[in-house]
Amino acid sequence: MEVFIQQLPKIELHLHIEGSLEPELMFELAKRNQIELPYKSTNEIRAAYQFDNLQSFLDIYYQGANVLLHEQDFYDLTWAYLLKCKIDNVVHTEIFFDPQTHTERDISFDIVVGGIHKALKRAEHELGITSNLIMCFLRHLSEDDAFSTLELALKHKDKIIAVGLDSSEQGHPPKKFERVFKQAQEHGFLAVAHAGEEGPAQNIIDAIEDLKVDRVDHGVRCIDSESLMVSLAESKMPLTICPLSNTKLKVFESMSQHNILQLLRRGLQVTINSDDPAYFGGYMTDNFLAVASALPFSKRELAQLSLNAIDASFIEKQHKIQLKQKVNDYLAQV
Ligand code: ADE
Ligand code: ZN
16 A cells, blocks of 8 residues: 555645745754754754644744745745655645745745745756645735735736635634635636634635635535535535644544545545645655555545546646546556
């Protein structure tokens, strides 16, 4: 099973680029940018990654991002993630970034996008990995702040395919961002949102109805509403599920309690993703391995997760056909 998973062509749809900042690179950038870290070693950093819930993670994650200052830093961060993709046989990735985490510290939007975009283009040429970029609004900040961020993004419309919504779900329901999502969609951006990670199933319904999202990030709390489960299966609304994240943030007590296989077998369009791999203990292959060792997945079902992700991705039809062929060819020869 390990070899099967390692070599399976994979598609990632839920990855926060700031969450791929490994402690080693954090140290290197802190030194390069003369920033003092509250840790003495990479071991000490890793030891601090014990989380009780989403907020306890977010506090540490935003602090880690403080070492990112220059275009080169964003480039190095993104390139390091793409090299992991190559090892894991990720052939296409759709990456989130949180512009407000950086513009709040007076780092310009152009620097952030510039560095990420250059690394993505290099990966396409040198590693054969295609990608799309998604800009997330931080939901703990105001609607006004999100509108200003959207304004900054307009000049980069050629590099950003969609808007998203992340950060603290509790107390910041989708409705808060209805108007900014509408405006983004009028400008031609697609839309995704974190919903039903820690928050209730109603947030999933509201993300779909009020924000008109093209897919739901996490969405695992859909299990609390039978009617929502039925409508998600019927509409084939994709859920970008992040198993290691969910256990690290105590959304599920253990991987054997995770509902991903149950949702797949109910016909929901579920996918596997790594979320913030530097903080949660693993990239795409690790996430596949974790679910396959805790739950009775068949090889066909694991490959179905890749096929679901291709359908749920924002790539063109012809490219989807090619990628599906790749997965089906792989399945046929194992
Ligand atoms: N930002 C980074 N990772 C996140 C997560 N899992 N949920 C909400 N916001 C996030
Ligand atoms: Zn996420």
